[in-house]
Amino acid sequence: MPVRTTTAAAVAGMLAAAALGLAPHQAQAASATVPTAAAAAQPELRFHDIPGSGGITLKGNVFTPAGAVPGRTYPLIVLPTSWGMPQIEYIAQARKLADSGYVVVGYTSRGFWLSGGEIETAGPADVADVSAVIDWALATTPADPARIGLGGVSYGAGISLLASAHDPRIKAVVALSGWADLIESIYSGRTQHLQAAGLLGAAGAITGRPGPELRQILGDFLGSKLDKEQAMIDWGRKRSPAEKVDRINANGAAIMLGNAWGDTIFPPNQYAAFYEKLTGPKRLEFRPGDHATAEATGLLGLPNDTWTNAHRWFDRYLKGERNGVDTEAPVQIKSRSTGGYEGYTDWKSVGSGGTERIALADSEHVFANVDSGANGGIVMLSNLLDQFLKTPPIASIPLLPRSFAAVWQSPRYDEERRVRGTVRLHTTVTPTKGDGTFVAHLYDVGPLGLGKLVTNAPYTFHGKTPGQAFGVDLELFSTAYDVPEGHRLAVVVDTVDPLYIEHNPTGAQLTFSSPRTDPSWVSVPLREQ
Numbered sequence: 001m002p003v004r005t006t007t008a009a010a011v012a013g014m015l016a017a018a019a020l021g022l023a024p025h026q027a028q029a030a031s032a033t034v035p036t037a038a039a040a041a042q043p044e045l046r047f048h049d050i051p052g053s054g055g056i057t058l059k060g061n062v063f064t065p066a067g068a069v070p071g072r073t074y075p076l077i078v079l080p081t082s083w084g085m086p087q088i089e090y091i092a093q094a095r096k097l098a099d100s101g102y103v104v105v106g107y108t109s110r111g112f113w114l115s116g117g118e119i120e121t122a123g124p125a126d127v128a129d130v131s132a133v134i135d136w137a138l139a140t141t142p143a144d145p146a147r148i149g150l151g152g153v154s155y156g157a158g159i160s161l162l163a164s165a166h167d168p169r170i171k172a173v174v175a176l177s178g179w180a181d182l183i184e185s186i187y188s189g190r191t192q193h194l195q196a197a198g199l200l201g202a203a204g205a206i207t208g209r210p211g212p213e214l215r216q217i218l219g220d221f222l223g224s225k226l227d228k229e230q231a232m233i234d235w236g237r238k239r240s241p242a243e244k245v246d247r248i249n250a251n252g253a254a255i256m257l258g259n260a261w262g263d264t265i266f267p268p269n270q271y272a273a274f275y276e277k278l279t280g281p282k283r284l285e286f287r288p289g290d291h292a293t294a295e296a297t298g299l300l301g302l303p304n305d306t307w308t309n310a311h312r313w314f315d316r317y318l319k320g321e322r323n324g325v326d327t328e329a330p331v332q333i334k335s336r337s338t339g340g341y342e343g344y345t346d347w348k349s350v351g352s353g354g355t356e357r358i359a360l361a362d363s364e365h366v367f368a369n370v371d372s373g374a375n376g377g378i379v380m381l382s383n384l385l386d387q388f389l390k391t392p393p394i395a396s397i398p399l400l401p402r403s404f405a406a407v408w409q410s411p412r413y414d415e416e417r418r419v420r421g422t423v424r425l426h427t428t429v430t431p432t433k434g435d436g437t438f439v440a441h442l443y444d445v446g447p448l449g450l451g452k453l454v455t456n457a458p459y460t461f462h463g464k465t466p467g468q469a470f471g472v473d474l475e476l477f478s479t480a481y482d483v484p485e486g487h488r489l490a491v492v493v494d495t496v497d498p499l500y501i502e503h504n505p506t507g508a509q510l511t512f513s514s515p516r517t518d519p520s521w522v523s524v525p526l527r528e529q
Contacts, residue, residue: 042066043098045091050107050136053128056116059087060107060133063098068142075318076143078133079106080126082292083155084203086113090151092301097311101319103143107133109155111208118211119204122158122239130163134170145169147318151310153177153292153299154265161241164253172317174310176258177292179266180274181243182236188267189474191437191458192221192501195379196265224501226462242270245277254281254317258306260289261336261479262383262392264376264499268478269422272347281317281326284347285309286480288336290383335418336386337482342420342527350480351421351525356410358491360427360520363513364406368495368504372405374441375497376456391452395441397490398449405494406512408522409445417483421525423455423476425491428520430469430511435462436495437502438510440474442522443490444483451490455479458500471518480527491522 043063052058065074077097079090087108094104110129111119120126130150137143149172150160157178164170179185186193201218204210210218217235220228237243248255255278259271268286275284285306287294298304309332312325329343333350344350377383377393386392400407425440437460443451457476464470483489493512495504514520 043095045095047087050105050133052110052116053125053132054117056110058107058110058116058129058133059114060105061087061091061094062137062141063094063102063104064141065098065101065103073142073144074101074103075147075149075314076103076105076134076137076141077149077151077314077318078130078137079104079150080130080152080156080159081107081109081112082153083109083200084112084207089153089299093298093307096301097314100311100315102314103137103141105133105137105141109159111211113207118209119214120211121214122155122162123213126159127162127166130159131167134167147171149173149314149318151175151314153295158182158239158241161248161255162239162244164251164255165241165244165247168251170251170253172254172256172314174256174258174313176295176306176310177260177263177266178257179270180241181270182240183233184270185266187221187233187236188269189457189459190462191460192224193264193499194222194501195499197221199379200265222501224503242274242277245274249279252280254313256283256285256310256313258285258287258294258310260291260294260383260387261286261477262289262386263291264379264383265291269475272422272478275331276347282330283309283313283325284331286333286478288334288383289387290380293380293384293387333420333480335480335482336392337390342480351527353418353420353526353528356417356489356524356526358408358410358489358522358524359514360408360491360512360522361514362408363511364408364493365509365511366406366494367403368436368508368510369502369506370401370404371496371498372400372492372494374400374405374443374492374494375439376441376453376499379499393453395443395451395453395492396449397443397445397451397492400492405492408491410489412486412488413483414485416485417489417524418527418529419454419479419481419483419524420527422478423525424523425472425474425476426521426523427472428469428513428515428518429461429472430467430513431461431464431508432466432510433505433508434464434466435503435505436460436464436508436510437500437504438493438495439497439500440476441492441494442476442524443492444481445488445490446484447486451492454481454483454489456497458497460503462503469513469515489524
């Protein structure tokens with residue numbers, strides 16, 4: 001432990017020094033106190049042991065504004081770290097916030113790195129830690145008790161939203177790449193998101209100390225223990241801000257949400273649904289990318305739209321600055337195909353240009369347990385490539401084996417189609433087994449038949465009667481994508497995708513039909529032309 005502590009302190013010092021622009025010979029001092037070369041002109045960084053809830057110690061750091069006047073108070077921002085990240089995660093942004101007059105406290109969430117306790121996965125102890133850190137900051141820094149904000153990425157975002165339901169002192173929250181509904185995030189369509197849960201579990205084991213409850217839940221989840229399903233759902237609901245939205249609204253904090261269209265850990269649908277339930281000041285931003293990639297460059301101190309708007313949000317609701325962030329359209333999205341922003345009055349207006357309905361008229365029969373080649377890619381990687389290179393997962397639609405993939409296509413479009421919002425699938429399924437999984441994909445197909453993935457979503461069923469048809473309504477993950485003139489859309493349904501755990505027994509087959517009395521279709525929302 002002494003070796004680990006010394007190493008972590010040295011690494012923290014080096015990274016903090018890099019973020020602050022210190023010379024290499026100054027880095028060693030950064031592990032305890034990092035004064036800048038011109039202390040009177042720049043904020044000061046200090047590392048602290050902060051008492052958390054239940055008697056544990058949280059490793060944290062504090063920036064105070066340069067030249068802070070004795071007796072004067074400054075707005076406070078608390079930043080809980082992301083899953084598996086150390087306390088220096090927000091150093092670059094914390095310094096910028098302190099430059100503009102904030103006291104900023106960042107801390108390593110309990111159970112990770114050198115903070116005490118075990119990983120509680122945003123449980124009550126994590127929420128209580130936020131209030132304990134606020135108490136400590138008010139007692140030891142020139143923080144203003146009437147102007148308190150929370151912010152964070154991923155795990156820090158979820159904890160911040162949960163804390164805003166429990167601590168009425170919190171006036172503003174910026175929650176980036178977080179979750180509002182933990183069940184809809186990693187168990188949407190009643191399907192385990194294998195790569196997402198596996199990545200979180202591995203990162204937690206490497207960088208922290210998972211508690212017994214987390215180990216049990218994760219083991220049951222990845223082990224597909226259906227008899228434990230309700231217990232897992234109950235566990236997730238207790239950690240879902242959407243379940244506490246009434247308390248969040250009652251406390252009245254101004255909430256800014258940001259996420260990526262291709263977030264493979266916390267997909268965008270659940271954030272948009274939560275946003276619509278908020279009644280106080282609110283803002284929703286969606287951009288291309290995967291989990292936390294939209295704001296990642298800002299964590300390195302580079303220019304970043306997400307963090308720029310986060311600062312504006314705090315300035316408006318903690319400082320009272322009239323900077324226009326509250327008068328802009330509150331829903332701001334960026335298409336995966338273009339570089340410009342689009343503003344909307346609410347989430348429902350995003351696809352207000354009508355819908356394109358693709359009829360799934362022909363009956364299709366597929367054999368399960370074989371990957372057809374249509375899939376959602378690799379967690380964190382595929383949608384990162386889409387963000388920077390506009391290369392989403394691809395598949396050759398004409399070459400997909402029809403024994404393992406059901407395919408329907410639209411006519412070629414004589415003008416561009418700008419897909420905006422949530423694509424919906426309605427179909428009738430007849431299984432040969434009582435359990436099963438299928439994954440629906442929507443592709444943009446060019447003249448040569450090469451399909452670029454627009455969106456997808458999984459669906460799992462249990463306890464059905466073999467040979468008996470049942471209806472399915474499935475929301476695919478929300479997106480913003482422009483289909484070029486001369487292209488067409490293709491709907492592909494198969495039974496295997498490496499992103500998810502599938503539940504098709506050996507020899508299972510699925511038939512997708514379109515009864516005359518209940519036709520099957522895919523509804524594609526479009527932007528107003």
